[in-house]
Every structure is written in C-alpha cells, then in structure tokens.
Amino acid sequence: MDRRRFLAGAAAAGVAGLAGCGTASGAIRPPELPKRRLDEGGWERTTADTEEVFSRTVAGTDVSATAVTRVFDDVALRSDVSEKTLGALDAPLSNFFAARIAFTPNLADVPIESAREELAARAGEVAAGQFEAQLEAAGLSDVSASDGGTLTVETGEEASLTAYNAAFEFDAISFEVRGETITIEGGSVDVEGLLATWVHDGGLLLSGGAYPAENFARTVEKELSDAITVSVDVDLGLEPETYAEEVTGLLKRVE
Template sequence: MERWPTVPERALDDGGWERADRSTETVFDLGVASVVGRTLLYEDPALRERLGTGETTRFFFATALDFRPTLPPGAEGVIESTVANEAADSFAADLRDRGFAGLRRRRQGTLRVDSGARARLSNVRATCEVGGEQLDVTGWLAVWRDDGFLLAGGAYPEVGEEEYREELLSLIRAVE
C-alpha cells in the first residue's frame, strides 16, 4: 500500500507554513522488511527571515510508513517498539544533519491524536547556531499505528516556545 500522510492543510496555510519537500525513501531496515517512508515536510519561512538566516530552525513533518515486503497480519503490534526506536534514531540523525548539536533525548509518554489512536511521544533538546548565536531548540516526535504506522514531528527554537510548542503538537495530533 503506497499512502501519503494526510496533514492539516488549512492549519498549515493559516500558520504561514510552506511545503519544502515531498519525498519517498527507505528510512530503515528491519531485517525481515525494509521500511519506506513517504514524507511531507513544512518550514516556517517567516521565522527564517526574522532570524536573518538561511537555515531552518522551525519545521514540521508527517510520514506514512510502508513495509516491503508487506508484513503478515498481526506483525505490526510485534514490531511497534522497534519502529518507534528506529524512528527516534532517524529523527535524531535528521536533527544533527540540520546542524543541531548536543542532542538530549527523552521519552515523554503518549499523546492522543485526533483519530483516537495513542502515539508514543518523545522529546529532543538541542542547540543550533543562527547568525553566530546559539539558540536552544526543542523537537518532538510522535509514532503511532492507525491503519499502518505514522510519524509526525518537528522542531522549533525556544524563542516563543509555548506558542510554537502548542502549534506543533496540534499539527501532530491532526495527522492521519
């Protein structure tokens, strides 16, 4: 099944987000199956401009996972923990690729998404250099099963943290 995640387009438009990428890639290998992710990535160009930098410090993404070959019935429950751990490792690697340093990861429990599913929620704290200045950054990742595996998350600088945090978690909850 080749599906893309459904994101809250209106909320993204209202928030000034711009889609920066739409990609398909093998995100990790479980040995018995490779895991292909279809990802939509959004960035906040207004914040990038306000900070006067070419780097993106605030982003949101949603990914739908497919397994090749397709998993047998009931296997998703067995590998859920492995998928969540691999997703967290991939998210941390992506943050490092974006120039975030000093990553400190924590599991934060669960988050109920709008579909009713319960997502595993983790948090990452880091720093990034913007215009010669170090900014603290927070990232969130949610992983859940809802007719397949979905991932959603993003990061933001801790400038305007409460507003950014609430908006990101709202976007994550709305992914289907």
C-alpha cells in the first residue's frame, strides 16, 4: 500500500465501510449537501454508495437501516500540493463525507422512545467503529477518539461530535531539481478527524472528514561537491485550522 494515499480511504470513514448485510432494495434519499460551498471550495465527489447497515428486531418491530453515503476529496488542495512537490506527492489530503441512515419503518414510527434511542445509538456506534477502522486501514497509526462535545447544525438539531487524532507515517519522497535528486526522509504528520451524528427527519445523519493537523516543512541539503552544498526548503503551506473550519462548516449544512 502506498502510504502517501493516507486519506484516500479515510474519507468514507463514517459509513462506506458499514456494508456487510447486502444492498437495500428501495430508493433511499441521499443527504442534502451544500453544493455551492463544495463547488467553490474545489471539492470533487469520489464515492456514492448505498448499503444496508443492519436489520434487527427492536420492541417487537423488525427494523432495517440503510446508509446512503457521499464522499468528496479536496481536489484544489491536492493539485496545489502536487504542484509544489513537482508531482512527487499527488494524493487526497483532505476529505469530507456525509451520509443518511434511513430506517424502515421510519425511526419516528418506532413505538417506544427507548427503542428509537437504541436504534440511533446502534447506528452511531457502527459508524464510529468503521470510522476508526477506515483510518487505520488508510495507513494511519495511533488512532484515538475523544468526546468532541456538541454542535448545533443548520436544521436546528444538536449533533454529537467525536474528535479523532492520528499519525501518518510517510515514506521518503524523491524528486528532481536541476538534474539532481532531492530526497526528503520519511517521518510523520499529525492528522485530525471529526465525526458528527444527529437525528433528523426520522433518520440519522452523519458527516465529517479528515485532514492534516500540521504543516509540512523541511530543509534538505544536497552536497554537489566537496566545495558546494545546496539547501532546498520544502514548505507545503498546509493550514490545519482552515481545513477544520471548512469541514465543520460543510457538515453543519448537511440535511
């Protein structure tokens, strides 16, 4: 696995890995997304999935849950980094996803409140578990989760947040500069993720993403001869706070 693609799979974190029980037969409405904001931000959709999450009996009622997922890559950021590294690093670096988990029957029609809460909690637990599994499968290490508090989304509901921290260990990267091979030694970069879940319109919405949590800057020296040594500064100009604000701003507008 090319570990430079560390976020290629992590974007689907909340739900793309929820499959396992087959594909739902009915048409499920996908989550409504802030399309203009995505377009202006240089995001491009990479995945559109519909998968059954689980089927179980709760309070005497047979209930199934189906997830419809949309995943986006920050293509503008990817292109910028690729240009800065002369094509040496060309991979997804920041991702956003949104999913609607629809219940049959509708969650609001399940007769007992405690049963409704159990179903929503079960779907949220599955999503959180898959988020962590996808981060690890994408090559991240030291994945940890913590309570991120709550956030009021645009529809007025209160979303529960889970914050994630991880480390991306990257291999050495080499590129040519005026006929000389410059090599950046391997190392690690901190990564952050955010998963939000909330009940809306009888179903469960999930949204969030993953992004670099620190800038990447290195100074590489190359000895051309006994008398000449050149120094090359590599600074990708990554802006973690900007990425965090952008992902948060997008997820708040999911309906």
